[in-house]
Amino acid sequence: DTGVSQDPRHKITKRGQNVTFRCDPISEHNRLYWYRQTLGQGPEFLTYFQNEAQLEKSRLLSDRFSAERPKGSFSTLEIQRTEQGDSAMYLCASSLKQNTGELFFGEGSRLTVL
Amino acid sequence: GESVGLHLPTLSVQEGDNSIINCAYSNSASDYFIWYKQESGKGPQFIIDIRSNMDKRQGQRVTVLLNKTVKHLSLQIAATQPGDSAVYFCAERENKFYFGSGTKLNVKP
Numbered sequence: 001d002t003g004v005s006q007d008p009r010h011k012i013t014k015r016g017q018n019v020t021f022r023c024d025p026i027s028e029h030n031r032l033y034w035y036r037q038t039l040g041q042g043p044e045f046l047t048y049f050q051n052e053a054q055l056e057k058s059r060l061l062s063d064r065f066s067a068e069r070p071k072g073s074f075s076t077l078e079i080q081r082t083e084q085g086d087s088a089m090y091l092c093a094s095s096l097k098q099n100t101g102e103l104f105f106g107e108g109s110r111l112t113v114l
Numbered sequence: 115g116e117s118v119g120l121h122l123p124t125l126s127v128q129e130g131d132n133s134i135i136n137c138a139y140s141n142s143a144s145d146y147f148i149w150y151k152q153e154s155g156k157g158p159q160f161i162i163d164i165r166s167n168m169d170k171r172q173g174q175r176v177t178v179l180l181n182k183t184v185k186h187l188s189l190q191i192a193a194t195q196p197g198d199s200a201v202y203f204c205a206e207r208e209n210k211f212y213f214g215s216g217t218k219l220n221v222k223p
Binding site: 004033035040041042043044045048055056091093102103104105106107108 | 148150155156157158159160163203205209210211212213214215216
């Protein structure tokens with residue numbers, strides 16, 4: 001499979017627990033994006049990387065959210081001390097910097113915080 | 115760049131008719147626009163894109179129109195099919211992409 005893959009696809013957790021999502025982008029893509037999507041809304045930008053550099057993180061929803069891409073390949077998104085309002089679909093996308101700019105999305109990781 | 119919005123939340127069309135989905139954007143600096151289709155439980159899927167130096171682009175059964183004067187984007191789907199039923203998002207780019215809230219397209223057989 002040469003698409004963007006995300007793991008886990010579904011995560012149910014109790015409030016206050018930490019969760020981590022992983023994204024494996026398309027192998028030759030140097031840009032990686034994280035979005036959050038709630039029901040009935042479009043994807044909301046969180047952060048993005050070019051290779052291992054995190055170019056913007058000001059949109060991360062709070063200091064409980066952090067993302068890494070240590071080797072410029074896969075990325076992780078961690079949410080600490082989860083709250084019920086964190087329940088959403090977390091989407092990862094990747095692209096080539098110099099291409100048309102099209103984002104290729106994964107199928108998302110759905111988080112439910114009880 | 116976050117004020118990307120859609121005029122209609124739901125659009126119902128008869129199979130075989132043409133569909134037009136509209137989108138307004140607010141960022142004059144956006145240089146690139148994309149329409150995405152999202153089926154239930156799946157990630158958004160690219161449909162068609164257009165750069166800001168163009169006003170029209172055609173694909174297979176789909177056409178995107180860009181009116182920079184009024185900051186308006188539209189997606190036209192010809193001969194709409196049941197498989198076109200989904201939520202459609204427009205997205206604008208100024209370094210990163212901002213998405214509108216989506217229009218749900220229902221295709222009636």
